[in-house]
Amino acid sequence: MVKSWLGQAAAIGILTTEFPRRPADPEELPAAARAPGAGPVALASLPPEVRAACPTGAISLTEIDQGKCVRCARCLPAGLVPAPDASANLGSRAGLRWPDGRPPGGTGPAPLAELGPSLHVFLVDVGSCQGCNLEVMGLANPYYDLHRLGMFFTNSPRHADVLVVVGVPTAAMVEPLRRTFEAMPAPKAVLAVGACAIDGGIFAEAPGRAAAVGEIVPVDLYVAGCPPAPVAILEGILALGRRRSRGPAP
Amino acid sequence: MSRPGWTEVAAGRPPGSGARSLAYVSPEGDLALWNDHEEHRTLLVRRPELSAEERAVLGNWRAGRSGPAVVSVGEQVHGYGVFTFPYGPVAMGVAEAGGFEVRTYGERILEIEPSVGHKRRGIEEQVVGKTVEDAALWIERRAGPFALSHAAAFRFAAESAAGRPVAERELGVRALGQELQRIYNHLHVLARLAEAASQNVGAAQLNALAESALRALGATFGHRWGFGALVPGAPGRRLDAPDRTDLEARLRRLGSEFEALGETLLGSRTFLDRIQSTGTVSTEDALRWGAVGPTLRASSVAWDDRLRDPTIPYREMFVPVVTERAGDALARVLVRREEVRGSLLLIEQLLDRWPRLGGGEAAPVEAIEPGRGIARGEGPSGDLVYDVRVSEGRIRSVASRTPSQANWPLVALSLRGAVFTDFAFSFESFGASFAETDG
Structure with a gap:
């Protein structure tokens, strides 16, 4: 049996991505996982139908709010351009608001270096469609292999450095989320993944939505998308933990 | 096997006494659907009378609509030393916001009640008043x-309600998307089971195959989960001149790796030991509690909604229906394995006839009355029902019955008397989802 496992593995070869040492390719980051920016278009010149077509009101005359965008692609025929790299999906809540539809300049999120060289990640779902859950858990598959970057999923918040929150918080999940955060030892960081966890996404007005994640726990960084691709989530965890490759942390 | 759509029968109880199970009851109680397993048809009954057992089934489908509640399959167990062990709603083992109430004296699971409703967002209430495209x-x-599968059934119900014809090619797109998603889901379930059994090499390979199925979806539809994939002319969708060679090459590779992997995994005695006779569901229980999908088929009932599906792609293609007899986790694994093969075959047939899925239009046939359509579909975990009312192009009401809702009672029954370590093997083999249940 061992022989046949090995034989199959050899036949398949190495699947693991070179990301983040090289930028994500279209396989890892299809169009629908990219942040739509204004590109050459001036936002104010877009026909009003484009703003009206946006189901979450992410496009205004002055900005594109990547945090609200659910990547439905309705605005793309009007000339908006998906951003080329995964890191365009990251930012603070304010950093996801793109003035004139262009990414705000400046440095990215400040890394939390004190988290140390090995990161333990705990996932908490507060009311998702399960898409974000599966994209986060997908980081463990051989294509992304988060272990090569010194990251691990843990089964207990008591062992976790990073809390990944997905979903739109329902009344039943507000207290469990708060208690999960409190159970984590310091230093700790919170990554809110997906449009639902940022600003409610498509469910911003849903009767079951109780609060924003940021109102329940302090969020260090947001990853936009519906759902974000695994490489974007990986960028997010890396931005918190700062480690870019195998070997000692910088 | 014939492929009729609906058979409408008189009010009250459906006639006859053959093997049948309740498939849907509208929120107003004005109509119900039964699956007639002997003749493989759906019976539609207006002003239905439900038996006490069927009312219990309905109660479980509707659990969690106003906050967390348990799905219950009988009297609660009490006794000396018996306590309730709450599991979830935050647990990496489930990786979703949902839970279980386990009654135990410490070693065996005497009884388990899934706790649903933690994720209730109120989607069906929220879409009222929106256009069909927005609601999707x-x-x-x-x-x-x-x-x-949700988007396809919802659209078909709404189109039937509005009496709007559908382009034949769109029906092909829906079938292609659903079969790709079925492949992903079955691979994901198999991977979770292999992980639970510490078959780490097999789990890694299955997870890699699941990822390649997502990438095939992403390359064909522009979105890894197929959101927006059914919008005609959506940007990123490469179907109007389908990139046959790319999709075919991906699926050929997936198919051959899956074959080799299936042999090795099912040749692993340690894996088989964990899933054989674990989580057994009897045919009787499956029919009584309205089980659907691989759960039902693994308990020797040959019901697959794709056989009944009146839309062109399924009507014209050979749909292999797989059954197993044992009703345990292994039987569900074998059904899923065969269904991955079946879906690969269906996609091959579909791509072959793609050029002929030309500019024609098909009239939707599942209108129940003017302004109301009920559509079915065979999702990865079983058949689902969407009941939609539309007037003046706007949604008036949406109701549904999802495969996860139908299968929770069987998850609960299958774990009675099991030891704690069997939990993952039984739970994962059903492919039930809290998100799908809660809505």
């Missing part, structure tokens, strides 16, 4: 891994 954005975000 919400419906497909009910459960990511099942987005395409």
